Amino acid sequence: MKDLKSEKALAAKEAVKYLSNGQIVGLGSGSSAYIAIAEIGELVKNGLDIQGVPTSEKTRALAESLNIPLLSIEEVGSIDITIDGADEFTPDLQLIKGGGSFLLKEKVVASLSKAEIIITDSTKKVELLGKFTVPIEVIPYAQNYVLAQIGKLNGLGKIRLADGKPLVTEQGNLLIDGDFGLIQDPALLADQLIRIVGVVEHGLFINIAKKVIMGVGDTTITFEK
Numbered sequence: 001m002k003d004l005k006s007e008k009a010l011a012a013k014e015a016v017k018y019l020s021n022g023q024i025v026g027l028g029s030g031s032s033a034y035i036a037i038a039e040i041g042e043l044v045k046n047g048l049d050i051q052g053v054p055t056s057e058k059t060r061a062l063a064e065s066l067n068i069p070l071l072s073i074e075e076v077g078s079i080d081i082t083i084d085g086a087d088e089f090t091p092d093l094q095l096i097k098g099g100g101s102f103l104l105k106e107k108v109v110a111s112l113s114k115a116e117i118i119i120t121d122s123t124k125k126v127e128l129l130g131k132f133t134v135p136i137e138v139i140p141y142a143q144n145y146v147l148a149q150i151g152k153l154n155g156l157g158k159i160r161l162a163d164g165k166p167l168v169t170e171q172g173n174l175l176i177d178g179d180f181g182l183i184q185d186p187a188l189l190a191d192q193l194i195r196i197v198g199v200v201e202h203g204l205f206i207n208i209a210k211k212v213i214m215g216v217g218d219t220t221i222t223f224e225k
């Protein structure tokens with residue numbers, strides 16, 4: 001049986017090799033990113049001089065507990081490297097993210113980053129995106145309208161629940177998980193989704209990742225552009 005945690009850890013260890021003194025580092029969210037943040041905490045303890053920019057409150061709390069110096073998003077004009085996870089990736093580095101509900105801040109941080117490095121276990125690689133549903137962050141007022149528009153794109157949207165109630169994101173929005181089947185043209189779908197009034201952002205990360213480091217067994221494979 002695959003040891004996914006150890007595959008994530010191998011990928012995280014490989015990713016932190018790209019860090020160096022003086023960098024501003026985007027800190028992702030999700031189980032893979034948290035392993036990388038723990039690694040970064042060790043490096044900081046041993047003298048690495050970086051400043052982190054968190055992509056969620058959970059990441060902020062973890063980084064603070066590890067004494068990683070932090071900057072807020074308002075304080076940075078650009079970010080050198082971001083290390084984050086993904087729910088699915090294709091060999092040409094298109095991603096679905098947002099399984100952990102933090103896609104909006106993750107995309108802002110990724111967009112400010114010179115290099116977005118994604119770390120995953122070996123279950124995340126797919127030839128076509130879409131087995132994992134596409135998380136879509138919407139303002140609550142527009143939820144029914146957006147669900148209807150998703151239907152017009154031949155998708156099926158469901159409001160994400162947490163403990164039986166609609167999950168509310170850190171921005172006070174809702175998440176719709178959109179099932180579009182296997183996505184032949186993710187760039188087109190990304191464009192169609194972002195044009196729907198009431199959609200704040202979605203989890204299709206198109207041409208954003210520079211590298212995906214995937215743990216496989218006791219080694220890693222790096223995909224890059």
Ligand SMILES: O=C(CO)[C@H](O)[C@H](O)COP(=O)(O)O
Binds near residue numbers: 085099
């Ligand atoms: O996008 C994310 C959170 O919004 C995560 O990066 C994604 O869900 C992958 O998580 P994990 O590393 O736990 O598999």
